Amino acid sequence: xxxxxxxxxxxxxxxxxxxxxxxxxxxxxxxxxxxxxxxxxxxxxxxxxxxxxxxxxxxxxxxxxxxxxxxxxxxxxxxxxxxxxxxxxxxxxxxxxxxxxxxxxxxxxxxxxxxx
Amino acid sequence: xxxxxxxxxxxxxxxxxxxxxxxxxxxxxxxxxxxxxxxxxxxxxxxxxxxxxxxxxxxxxxxxxxxxxxxxxxxxxxxxxxxxxxxxxxxxxxxxxxxxxxxxxxxxxxxxxxxxxxxxxxxxxxxxxxxxxxxxxxxxxxxxxxxxxxxxxxxxxxxxxxxxxxxxxxxxxxxxxxxxxxxxxxxxxxxxxxxxxxxxxxxxxxxxxxxxxxxxxxxxxxxxxxxxxxxxxxxxxxxxxxxxxxxxxxxxxxxxxxxx
Numbered sequence: 032x033x034x035x036x037x038x039x040x041x042x043x044x045x046x047x048x049x050x051x052x053x054x055x056x057x058x059x060x061x062x063x064x065x066x067x068x069x070x071x072x073x074x075x076x077x078x079x080x081x082x083x084x085x086x087x088x089x090x091x092x093x094x095x096x097x098x099x100x101x102x103x104x105x106x107x108x109x110x111x112x113x114x115x116x117x118x119x120x121x122x123x124x125x126x127x128x129x130x131x132x133x134x135x136x137x138x139x140x141x142x143x144x145x146x147x
Numbered sequence: 148x149x150x151x152x153x154x155x156x157x158x159x160x161x162x163x164x165x166x167x168x169x170x171x172x173x174x175x176x177x178x179x180x181x182x183x184x185x186x187x188x189x190x191x192x193x194x195x196x197x198x199x200x201x202x203x204x205x206x207x208x209x210x211x212x213x214x215x216x217x218x219x220x221x222x223x224x225x226x227x228x229x230x231x232x233x234x235x236x237x238x239x240x241x242x243x244x245x246x247x248x249x250x251x252x253x254x255x256x257x258x259x260x261x262x263x264x265x266x267x268x269x270x271x272x273x274x275x276x277x278x279x280x281x282x283x284x285x286x287x288x289x290x291x292x293x294x295x296x297x298x299x300x301x302x303x304x305x306x307x308x309x310x311x312x313x314x315x316x317x318x319x320x321x322x323x324x325x326x327x328x329x330x331x332x333x334x335x336x337x338x339x340x341x342x343x344x345x346x347x348x349x350x351x352x353x354x355x356x357x358x359x360x361x362x363x364x365x366x367x368x369x370x371x372x373x374x375x376x377x378x379x380x381x382x383x384x385x386x387x388x389x390x391x392x393x394x395x396x397x398x399x400x401x402x403x404x405x406x407x
Contacts, residue, residue, distance in 0.1 A: 033248055033310045034222060037361035041312060105359050114375050117361045 036121045044101050047094035054091055085143045089136035096135075097128040155181045157236045159190050161202060162245035164252050172252065174243075175199075181232060187244065188216055188227040204256035211368065214304030218256050219245040224306035224366040247309035263308050266322045270329040270347055275340045281402040285337050298331040298376060300369050307363035307373050313356055320356045321348065323363035323373035330376035333383060333390075337401065341383075342391040349384040 064072040164172035207213040211229040235242040250258040307323040363373040
């Protein structure tokens with residue numbers, strides 16, 4: 032095993048990518064019920080409003096933010112010959128993702144705590 | 148190195164594996180006295196000569212040009228002959244040495260590099276010269292030399308290849324070493340088959356398989372940049388006909404002096 036920032040970024044990219052695909056099935060299961068009538072849709076929507084799913088929503092936010100920003104990082108490196116800055120760019124993406132997840136996740140959990 | 152360092156005894160922890168006897172690799176510690184200017188390779192020589200003759204490793208030139216002694220030292224791939232031991236033992240007077248990762252171990256630090264050479268040959272690493280070979284020499288401009296990013300300095304040590312996580316999972320991938328060589332030939336003004344090479348590297352196991360993990364850059368003991376080469380090949384592969392035409396035009400003037 033060869034450990035480096037590149038390896039960590041790749042591992043996080045893979046994990047968040049797989050998580051997003053799994054989320055997509057969940058998402059289709061809920062949204063797909065729109066054709067099956069109001070009651071079915073509402074019951075499925077209720078099923079994903081529990082505290083567990085709120086916490087998972089924070090994880091979803093982390094996955095989306097990291098995967099997206101990391102993709103932008105790789106595109107920048109591809110088009111602008113920035114391999115020299117690969118490590119600083121990884122940490123920038125990592126810290127920015129953490130900040131955005133904390134802000135957004137805090138908001139999600141606050142709304143949940145207030146009974147929203 | 149101060150006087151104190153000359154007296155310093157350091158522990159060299161070596162991954163041992165003899166497939167005839169051992170079921171799995173194990174670590175073995177050797178204590179040696181550091182000498183001024185001692186490299187990791189010197190330390191291995193010291194152990195092999197004075198302590199344990201069965202320690203096995205490849206080495207040849209011992210000044211960083213043959214590429215034989217690439218190994219995994221303190222968690223990164225590098226050449227044993229150009230790594231001063233003092234830089235590696237700073238923390239706890241200990242250095243850990245193992246074979247290159249992701250490759251089958253033949254014995255101790257000696258790995259089977261068959262896949263490395265097989266992938267290398269796939270990109271046709273040799274020059275395919277034009278018909279109009281000049282009487283004296285091929286002339287290249289400064290810009291053309293610069294565009295190669297010193298890729299010709301590669302010594303084929305395998306440090307990049309065995310640091311690549313993609314190679315760890317998929318031995319069919321061409322690998323950073325082969326793609327760097329393809330890059331060198333594609334950008335060489337003398338080479339007449341850039342389109343053919345770009346077609347080889349744009350297959351499923353070529354440039355698209357690179358996940359930009361950048362381990363190859365970190366590992367290269369020559370400070371080369373295989374990832375940049377792969378990115379360049381990715382761009383050129385999308386316009387290979389146009390690129391080949393431009394190159395043919397350039398090759399008509401290989402005999403002429405470079406316009407200043």
